[in-house]
């Protein structure tokens with residue numbers, strides 16, 4: 001009888017299939033880029049980013065889509081998204097300028113970071129941004145002073161369970177406080193425009209959207225009873241991509257969310273917004289790194305590669321589990337993947353099953369289009385991955 005398939009084989013076969021699919025879907029465009037002279041590089045599929053935006057837009061047809069620039073701020077990515085008509089969510093003057101310089105229209109720019117530096121509010125207001133998120137009374141005071149008569153939308157706290165990159169602890173308020181903030185904004189001469197939430201980045205739990213929409217509907221009704229006529233519901237980001245496990249599809253999430261809207265918002269808000277980052281760029285990037293060392297320590301097999309958590313793979317520290325692939329056959333071994341720097345925190349992944357690599361082999365890391373280059377530093381003098389658009 002043939003032996004049972006091992007966990008390692010399942011993991012490696014999934015990474016291999018994902019790698020092959022990635023190449024096959026881009027046949028004729030990517031082959032010549034797969035053996036770069038210098039690594040690390042991040043191959044970014046710019047056509048793929050456009051297609052992904054259009055897929056989100058098609059499935060969330062009633063929504064205005066604002067790409068969260070923080071996920072990947074490469075000029076070619078932004079320009080491509082301008083070309084297909086995307087809006088943008090920005091948090092800093094740098095992000096704002098970048099979008100404007102690349103042709104983005106100020107009417108299609110929002111800022112959903114609930115705590116903003118005053119200089120940024122000032123600059124955004126001066127170029128015409130009029131919509132800002134808040135989740136505290138002090139933020140309302142700041143906006144009243146610096147950006148009078150702007151529209152504000154309040155961020156509520158919602159469950160982030162099952163999201164690989166939770167965001168809720170730092171931001172968001174309960175619905176009672178949210179109502180007080182909206183009233184305070186109204187009394188401050190601002191326009192209480194709507195509600196926002198974030199279900200957590202890389203969200204694979206539909207229940208988070210369920211609770212979030214339900215809480216939003218309750219707050220909407222409470223606001224109406226107080227004479228505040230809200231107009232907009234912003235559902236933040238959270239759309240997941242495939243890492244070393246399958247993710248919920250955009251189609252399924254859109255279908256579910258639209259069902260929730262019909263149930264809890266019989267009268268649809270005047271404007272619906274989403275601001276995905278990872279869901280648009282995450283699976284359009286392939287990082288190519290090189291194996292620079294191998295070791296066995298206390299029975300643990302180590303591979304060292306020429307990038308690390310400080311140079312592009314920061315999310316590995318917080319629960320993102322990338323698929324890794326090398327083009328070799330042979331018996332699988334369990335590896336810990338160490339980064340290039342001298343810091344012992346610089347460990348990219350544990351329990352990764354791969355055939356034995358040789359020094360100099362390319363190690364491919366899939367789904368590296370989001371939150372990689374934007375987090376990267378030159379720590380220890382090592383370069384950030386060069387972005388190669390195709």
Ligand SMILES: Cc1ncc(COP(=O)(O)O)c(C=O)c1O
Nearest residue numbers: 068112201202237238276277278
């Ligand atoms: C306010 C806001 N909107 C949108 C996003 C994008 O989220 P995601 O990449 O999960 O789509 C983030 C991520 O941190 C965020 O903070």
